Amino acid sequence: xxRFLFYPFNFLIDSLEGVGRYVELMAxxxxxxxxxxxxxxLIVDQMFHIGVLSIPIVILTSLFSxxxxxxxxxxxxxxxxxxxxxxxxxxxxxxxxxxxxxxxGLVMTGRIGATIAAEIGTMRVSEQIDALESLSFDPVxxxxxxxxxxxxxxxxxxxxxxxxxxxxxxxxAAVNAMDVSHLEFIRGLRNWFRPxxxxxxxxxxxxxxxxxxxxxxxxxxYTTGGATGVGRSTTATVVISCVAIVFLDxxxxxxxx
Amino acid sequence: xIEVKNLFKSYGDKGVLSDINFSVVQGQSVAIVGKSGxxxxxxxxxxxxxxxxxxxxxxxDNKLINTMSFRQLQEIRSNIGMVFQFGxxxxxxxxxxxxxxxxxxxxxxSDDEIQExxxxxxxxxxxxxxxxxxxxxxxGGMKKRVGIARAIAIKPTYLFYDEPTTGLDPIMxxxxxxxxxxxxxxxxxxxxxxxxxxxxxxxxxxRVLLLHDGKIRFDGSPDEIKNVDDMVxxxxxxxxxxxxxxxx
Numbered sequence: 001x002x003r004f005l006f007y008p009f010n011f012l013i014d015s016l017e018g019v020g021r022y023v024e025l026m027a028x029x030x031x032x033x034x035x036x037x038x039x040x041x042l043i044v045d046q047m048f049h050i051g052v053l054s055i056p057i058v059i060l061t062s063l064f065s066x067x068x069x070x071x072x073x074x075x076x077x078x079x080x081x082x083x084x085x086x087x088x089x090x091x092x093x094x095x096x097x098x099x100x101x102x103x104x105g106l107v108m109t110g111r112i113g114a115t116i117a118a119e120i121g122t123m124r125v126s127e128q129i130d131a132l133e134s135l136s137f138d139p140v141x142x143x144x145x146x147x148x149x150x151x152x153x154x155x156x157x158x159x160x161x162x163x164x165x166x167x168x169x170x171x172x173a174a175v176n177a178m179d180v181s182h183l184e185f186i187r188g189l190r191n192w193f194r195p196x197x198x199x200x201x202x203x204x205x206x207x208x209x210x211x212x213x214x215x216x217x218x219x220x221x222y223t224t225g226g227a228t229g230v231g232r233s234t235t236a237t238v239v240i241s242c243v244a245i246v247f248l249d250x251x252x253x254x255x256x257x
Numbered sequence: 258x259i260e261v262k263n264l265f266k267s268y269g270d271k272g273v274l275s276d277i278n279f280s281v282v283q284g285q286s287v288a289i290v291g292k293s294g295x296x297x298x299x300x301x302x303x304x305x306x307x308x309x310x311x312x313x314x315x316x317x318d319n320k321l322i323n324t325m326s327f328r329q330l331q332e333i334r335s336n337i338g339m340v341f342q343f344g345x346x347x348x349x350x351x352x353x354x355x356x357x358x359x360x361x362x363x364x365x366x367s368d369d370e371i372q373e374x375x376x377x378x379x380x381x382x383x384x385x386x387x388x389x390x391x392x393x394x395x396x397g398g399m400k401k402r403v404g405i406a407r408a409i410a411i412k413p414t415y416l417f418y419d420e421p422t423t424g425l426d427p428i429m430x431x432x433x434x435x436x437x438x439x440x441x442x443x444x445x446x447x448x449x450x451x452x453x454x455x456x457x458x459x460x461x462x463x464r465v466l467l468l469h470d471g472k473i474r475f476d477g478s479p480d481e482i483k484n485v486d487d488m489v490x491x492x493x494x495x496x497x498x499x500x501x502x503x504x505x
Contacts, residue, residue: 122348130307131345135359135407136331 022218025140029148029214032141042146050112050147050213051154055161061107062162065099066091066169074178084180088188091170096197100162102249104155105208109241113216116147117237120220121230129221144217148210155209156202163201204252211244258282259304259415259447264313266299273299275471277313281464283414286441286448288458288479290493291468297451298342298419300468304449305337305417306330317415335363337415338408342423344400346392346407352379353388356407363411378406382436398429405436416440418450422457434460455494458482467493 036043073090076082120143123129132139167189174180219233219240264277273296281287289297302308303315306322315322317333325333346355356375360366366374379385382402392400401421408416418437422430438461440446450461458465458479465482467475467490475482475490482494492498 126343127341127345128347130302131339131341131347133307134305134334134337134339135411136334136363137358138327 046146046150062166063169066166067173070170070173085184085188088185089192092189095166101204105245113212113237116216117220117234121223121233124223151209151213155205159205260316287464288450288462295468338413340418342420344404378410382406437461
């Protein structure tokens with residue numbers, strides 16, 4: 001009758017158990033980091049899938065993020081007390097420090113996180129991971145290490161692309177939709193620019209990449225229950241990764257700024 | 258030789274295997290039968306170290322595998338070919354790559370020798386010429402054959418089959434049974450076959466273990482099992498659901 005009273009307690013226990021298994025899996029992955037060279041071809045393959053194939057969606061989202069930021073900044077400055085070139089400053093700083101890494105992270109959660117969870121989850125329920133083990137392969141080194149390493153390398157590169165196209169989008173919107181010349185926009189951009197701000201965005205990208213792929217690998221690796229289980233793992237990956245991104249966003253800002 | 262002593266395994270509150278004891282000598286072909294959910298596949302996975310038992314010991318070639326590290330298990334597994342229920346072929350690789358993967362890892366063969374081994378393994382299972390086909394293009398029976406080719410490619414001393422004929426038509430079943438018998442007839446291979454197809458048992462096994470409620474209910478030859486005076490065993494081999502009621 002009062003079983004519902006135990007639900008929060010059980011939820012807490014399950015969550016802690018999950019965190020423990022995640023840490024154990026990551027420890028196992030970091031132990032296999034020294035043998036990365038054996039999996040070089042798999043890492044390159046994953047770099048292509050995670051990085052190169054994501055470029056179009058990253059360009060698209062960052063372009064529109066920059067444009068929206070530009071339009072909204074100009075809307076705030078309508079009073080006329082703030083000079084027009086401030087639009088460039090606002091767009092530059094917003095894109096470099098927050099929008100490029102955050103938007104890329106969220107988009108990649110859907111594109112990469114869900115794919116990895118479904119792929120590894122399907123391998124688990126169709127006994128492909130057992131088959132790998134029976135053939136003397138370490139599934140952690142074979143499946144998880146290449147994906148996490150590839151994300152750690154490619155995410156900062158995607159952030160650079162998102163930075164460039166976000167600013168281009170902001171410039172385009174400022175010049176075409178408002179009374180801001182491109183020289184004014186660039187002046188604003190240069191006025192507030194600090195190299196650390198760009199580095200900060202890249203560091204965020206690195207953390208987001210590792211978080212998304214490791215969560216997806218963990219969810220896929222421990223999938224149970226056939227097709228329903230794969231669906232559950234994929235959903236959990238997207239939800240947990242989104243929460244992890246906003247959490248990391250705050251933690252990194254608090255520590256690094 | 259495989260030796261299992263006092264093996265227990267449970268998942269949560271559900272006991273799957275309880276006090277399992279048996280040994281398989283070199284060159285023997287042992288079929289482990291039982292109803293769905295009797296714990297046959299779990300037992301097979303315990304033998305190869307994919308599932309860790311709660312209690313008890315599993316020895317393969319006099320080596321205790323329960324407590325082995327991953328590296329030590331790799332050495333043992335290099336002598337074991339495992340055929341999975343649905344093939345468990347890697348989706349992202351061609352048939353040829355599925356077979357050559359383990360050869361690259363476990364042997365020092367050159368690329369040409371590996372290609373030759375892949376060709377020979379596929380020819381053994383009547384699947385020659387399928388090297389460049391993706392697993393998604395194969396039927397269920399073909400996947401099982403390729404799974405067998407992958408298992409025999411490493412030339413193992415042990416071959417473990419997890420329901421090799423389940424879901425196949427009678428002709429394909431006969432084909433797979435003949436393959437298992439062919440590998441067994443060399444005398445160099447020890448086979449453990451999980452199945453609930455009695456035809457496979459009579460065709461390929463020289464010893465049968467029947468699992469019931471997590472325990473070994475029968476251990477003997479295929480001829481003996483036909484005449485044993487045990488309703489549970491008779492129900493299983495005849496497939497007559499009215500012989501024993503639930504809970505008996």
